[in-house]
Amino acid sequence: MSSSSGGSVFDVVHRAARSDPAVVFIGSDIAPGLLSDMKRELPDQFFMEGIQEQHLIGMAAGLALEGLRPVVSTIATFLTRRCFEQVLIDAGLHRLPITLLGTGPGLAYAALGPTHCSVDDFALMRAVPGMHVLSPSCMGEANLLLEESLARRYLAYLRVPRGNEASLPAGSGSAAIGVPITLRQGSDAVIICTGGLAGEAGAAAARLAIDSIDAGVVHVHTVKPLSPASLLPLIAGVRLVVTIEEHLRSGGLGTAILEMLADARSEMPAVMRLGLPDEFVAGYGTHEQALTAAGLTAEGIANAVRGWCQR
Amino acid sequence: MDALVTAGGGHVGPSLSCVEILSSLYDGAARHRPDEPDWPDRDRIILSKGHGCAALYAVLAEHGYFGLEALSTLCARDSLLGGHPERHLVPGVEFSTGSLGHGLSVGVGMALALRRRGSQSRVFVILGDGELGEGSVWEAIMSAAHHHLANLCVLIDRNGLQSSGPTAEVLDVEPLADKLRAFGCAVRSADGHDTRLLSAQLGLIPFDGSRPSAIICVTTKGRGVGLAENEAAWHYRGSFSDSEIAEMRRSLDLLGGGRLPE
Numbered sequence: 152m153s154s155s156s157g158g159s160v161f162d163v164v165h166r167a168a169r170s171d172p173a174v175v176f177i178g179s180d181i182a183p184g185l186l187s188d189m190k191r192e193l194p195d196q197f198f199m200e201g202i203q204e205q206h207l208i209g210m211a212a213g214l215a216l217e218g219l220r221p222v223v224s225t226i227a228t229f230l231t232r233r234c235f236e237q238v239l240i241d242a243g244l245h246r247l248p249i250t251l252l253g254t255g256p257g258l259a260y261a262a263l264g265p266t267h268c269s270v271d272d273f274a275l276m277r278a279v280p281g282m283h284v285l286s287p288s289c290m291g292e293a294n295l296l297l298e299e300s301l302a303r304r305y306l307a308y309l310r311v312p313r314g315n316e317a318s319l320p321a322g323s324g325s326a327a328i329g330v331p332i333t334l335r336q337g338s339d340a341v342i343i344c345t346g347g348l349a350g351e352a353g354a355a356a357a358r359l360a361i362d363s364i365d366a367g368v369v370h371v372h373t374v375k376p377l378s379p380a381s382l383l384p385l386i387a388g389v390r391l392v393v394t395i396e397e398h399l400r401s402g403g404l405g406t407a408i409l410e411m412l413a414d415a416r417s418e419m420p421a422v423m424r425l426g427l428p429d430e431f432v433a434g435y436g437t438h439e440q441a442l443t444a445a446g447l448t449a450e451g452i453a454n455a456v457r458g459w460c461q462r
Numbered sequence: 463m464d465a466l467v468t469a470g471g472g473h474v475g476p477s478l479s480c481v482e483i484l485s486s487l488y489d490g491a492a493r494h495r496p497d498e499p500d501w502p503d504r505d506r507i508i509l510s511k512g513h514g515c516a517a518l519y520a521v522l523a524e525h526g527y528f529g530l531e532a533l534s535t536l537c538a539r540d541s542l543l544g545g546h547p548e549r550h551l552v553p554g555v556e557f558s559t560g561s562l563g564h565g566l567s568v569g570v571g572m573a574l575a576l577r578r579r580g581s582q583s584r585v586f587v588i589l590g591d592g593e594l595g596e597g598s599v600w601e602a603i604m605s606a607a608h609h610h611l612a613n614l615c616v617l618i619d620r621n622g623l624q625s626s627g628p629t630a631e632v633l634d635v636e637p638l639a640d641k642l643r644a645f646g647c648a649v650r651s652a653d654g655h656d657t658r659l660l661s662a663q664l665g666l667i668p669f670d671g672s673r674p675s676a677i678i679c680v681t682t683k684g685r686g687v688g689l690a691e692n693e694a695a696w697h698y699r700g701s702f703s704d705s706e707i708a709e710m711r712r713s714l715d716l717l718g719g720g721r722l723p724e
Contacts, residue, residue, distance in 0.1 A: 195578055201608075206567040206601035213571020216557070217579075236561055237598075241568060244558055245549060 159290050160252055160311055163297045164222050165189040168196045173218060174301065179207055179225035181254070204229050208237035208249075215247035220304065226260070227253025227269035227310060235275055238308075243279040248304035250297070251276075256286070256310035256346055257397025258432065261441035268432040269310070274402025276308040277375050283307040283328060284375035286396075286404075288349040290314065292372060295326040303328075312347055313438070329378045333385060337367025340391040340456060343382075345371050345404045348395050351442070354449030355456070364460055366393075374404050379411050386420065393423045393456055395447060400426040423459055425452060463687070463714055465536035465543075466516050467707055472537065472545060475683040475696040477516040479621040480588060482655045483679050484509070484521045487586055487617075489657070491664035496526040499553045505583050506572050508557045510565025511590035511619060512546040513698070519543050519552070527554035563596025565589065566616065570606050573614040573674075584667070588617045592624030595633045600645065603674070607646020612668035616647065616676040619654060621683035625697045638678060647676040654679025687713040 161176075165186060168174040176186060177198045190197040200207055204225060211221035223230065230253045231238070242249045253272060260267035276284045283305045287293035290312050300307040305328075326332070334349060335356050344352035349370045356366040369385050371377070386392050392412075394405035405424030412419055427445055434444060442448050446455060466472040484507075488494065492505040509518050516536065523530045528542070535541035542551040546560030557568050569587040576583050593599060606614050624632050635641070642649045648669035652659050660679065667675040683697070684690030689709050702710070 200605065201601075203598075203601035203605065205563070205598040206570070206605055209564055209567025209598065209602065210571035210574070210605065212557075213568040213573070214575045215571070216568070217572055217575030219575055237564065237567070240558065240561055241564055 158294070160293050160297050160309065161186050161224075163294045163301075165193075167298070167301050168193050171220070172196065173220050175214060175219050175221050177207055177211055177221050177223045179204055179223070179229070181225055204234040205237050208234045209241045211249050212237070212241035212245060212247055215242075215249055216245065220248045220250075220301065222250040222252060222301075224252035224254065224311075226255050226267060227272050228255070228267055231269065231272040231275045231308065238276075239279050242306055243281055246281055247306060249306055250300060251308040252297075252311050253308060254311045256312060258441040258445065259313050259438050261432070261438055262435045264435065265432045270398050270427050270432060271402065272308070272310065273374050273396070273398050273404060274406075277402065277407065279306075281306050282375060283373065285309040285328065285372060286346040286374050287312055287326070287372045288347055288370055292326045296328055296372060299328050310346060326372060329373045329376060329381070331378065331381050331385065332370040332372070333367065334370055335366070335368040337365045337389070339364050339389060339460075340366040340393060341386045341389050342366055342368045342393045342395060342452065342456070343371055343386075343404065343408060344368065344395045345374055346397055348397065348447060351447065351449045351452060352395060355452035358449060358453040359456055362457060364456065366456060371404060374407060377407050377411050379415055382408075382411065383415055383417065387417075389420055391421045391423065391456070391459060393425060393452070395425045395452055397442070397445075397447060398426050399429065400424045401429060421459070423455060425455055463710060465519065465533040467702060467710065468534050469537040471698075471700045471702065472516060473513040473698050474687065474690050475621070475623065475693065476511060476514040476590065476619075478685045478687060478690065479654070479681040479683045480509075480511070480514045480619045481517045481520070481685070482657050482660060483588055483617055483619060483681075484517050486657045486660040486664060488521050488525055490661055492586060493583070494554075496522075496554070499527060503581065503583055506556050506569065506576075506585040508559070508565040508569050508585070508587045509547060510559055510587050511562065511593055512559030514588075514590070514619070515543075515545070515547040518547060518555070522552070522554040528552070562590070562593040563598040566599055566602035566606070569614055570602050570609070570611060573606070573611040574609060577611070577613055583613070585614045586617060587614070588619060590624075591618055591620045591622065591629050591635055591638075592632070594618070594635045594638075603642070603645045603647065606674040610672045611674045612671050614674040615664070615667050616674060618676065618678050619681050620678050621681045623683040623692060623694055623697070625694065627694050642676045642678075646673055648673045649676045649678065651678040651680060654681035655685055686717050689713075
């Protein structure tokens with residue numbers, strides 16, 4: 152993908168549908184104004200269906216078997232938990248080009264409680280053979296990843312970022328599926344982040360520098376498939392790898408990185424996985440408050456790394 | 463039945479209850495080309511109750527989708543024919559089923575796509591009556607009616623028996639016709655073993671030009687094999703005793719179609 156696209160991932164869907172009649176959008180009872188322009192312009196390619204996630208994934212599979220390329224969207228928890236078997240069998244087993252856009256990434260809906268916090272979606276979607284698990288840092292990056300995924304006819308799950316921030320993480324002019332983005336070089340430790348935590352990771356590295364801890368930052372927007380060929384050189388020689396994610400500590404990015412390191416049979420750095428404990432999300436408040444409580448802010452990350460270095 | 467005996471076990475009852483439903487479709491009601499399984503204008507047939515696949519394999523083989531000899535490989539390690547049908551392995555299988563409650567939603571998606579491109583193809587989805595316990599089935603029926611999918615026909619193998627016992631005792635689906643009507647289907651019933659009657663009904667679809675059709679096919683689980691008929695224990699058999707095989711052979715000989723291996 153050569154250039155950033157304006158608007159949100161939904162605008163990307165609209166543009167893709169305009170240029171290819173095989174692209175269809177299926178929403179599950181989401182906001183009334185969403186893609187109203189597309190609904191008007193391309194009514195045959197727009198479905199706003201009911202609260203029936205299991206059915207909608209099956210329906211998307213049926214459409215895809217007839218040559219269409221459905222993009223299905225609803226709140227991330229419902230899109231990954233409620234219809235997991237349909238995603239696995241209808242979409243995955245049949246290797247269909249279906250895109251899942253999950254809104255409300257990680258702790259974004261903290262105020263709405265554990266039913267709405269998507270903190271196990273990486274684990275669930277990673278378990279689907281052939282699934283691409285995409286966790287962009289901002290809408291601009293999400294748009295690029297979605298364009299590429301649609302063009303390549305991937306089966307993909309994408310965590311839709313909050314807000315319509317279009318600027319890509321510092322130091323990167325583009326985003327390509329599978330290619331990690333180095334945001335900062337570091338020789339002592341490397342912080343591997345995903346989703347909207349790139350900014351916190353960068354700020355944590357800046358704090359650590361004050362304490363003479365040289366920490367790099369790598370943003371991994373493609374949680375699956377990881378690219379060992381790209382990632383291993385970025386962490387070669389460091390003593391500590393820190394993974395941060397708005398997800399359970401088990402089953403997500405940190406787990407994937409550990410598996411990659413074990414499979415690589417290279418010298419194993421210490422790995423610290425920052426994320427959420429094996430508990431249901433508790434407490435409400437803002438997204439920021441939830442991140443603070445989880446230790447997923449610059450201060451929390453820096454404290455954790457500092458603690459490890461001083462032990 | 464040869465295949466199931468050779469395999470040493472399998473879903474006997476659920477296969478025997480849907481044989482005539484499948485043969486009515488493939489023998490006449492459905493448009494299809496065995497030598498061109500992906501023919502774009504074919505009618506789509508999804509066996510949502512995938513555990514009845516021994517019957518599907520037999521009908522497909524009889525029509526030449528693959529050789530009859532493949533039937534004797536059922537469930538063997540390298541066979542294309544598994545205990546549930548897989549699309550990428552078996553010519554003529556539209557969708558891989560095995561987990562219940564998936565097929566109708568996929569059929570809805572196909573029917574939507576076919577209608578969108580002006581195709582005359584229909585979609586037939588065969589559900590078990592025990593399968594109706596899956597909530598996703600009713601999500602799909604609501605959706606099919608909402609979208610006025612007259613090119614979709616649901617065939618329910620109403621054998622009245624599920625794995626653990628009679629559906630009336632395990633989870634009663636009655637009043638089934640009323641439920642289907644209330645959900646927006648045009649409903650008829652037929653003797654699911656009478657191919658003449660079934661074919662006549664299938665010739666009348668869509669029963670209503672703006673609604674999906676549903677046919678409640680009243681069947682007997684284990685039909686044709688005396689010791690299996692209406693026996694929950696014969697939903698799935700992990701193995702067959704010699705005397706059971708002998709009894710199955712006797713039953714099929716009476717029907718004139720038995721070729722069970724010695």
